[in-house]
Amino acid sequence: MSIRSLSLGAVVALAALHTTAGAQTTGLDLAKAKNCMACHDVASKRVGPSYQSVAERYASDAEAADKLFASIRKGSFRKWGAIPMPAQNAVNDDEARKLAQWILTLKN
Ligand code: HEC
16 A cells, blocks of 8 residues: 555545544534434424433533433433333443533523
């Protein structure tokens, strides 16, 4: 492999990093990409609670970000209703933390 094609590869990898982890990637983009929006909506209840009602319930909880992170990573059961949320294995720790923080900003 030539040096030229190696550096082209690096540029492509950097560009990919920029679009997946860059500042333009909003919480909503990430939630859509990770299929969260199949069960959740920002403002209305679907299979799971709306993200606004999650943000409201945890508004005065100092550990909210950690709790939501744990629910996203490990699953959530009986906090909102009869339907459990399975552990979200498509997200890594960083993504789960980012999603938890984003959800907490959505308070009405
Ligand atoms: C298969 C449907 C489904 C998918 C996909 C899903 N959720 Fe959920 N989610 C639920 C349900 C149902 C609940 C309520 C669980 C309960 O009652 O404890 C929930 C609850 C939650 C809560 C509240 C947890 C708590 O501790 O109060 C958060 C935050 C959340 N989901 C975030 C996400 C994120 C982020 C994703 C994507 C990575 C996601 N969910 C994907 C169904 C889903």
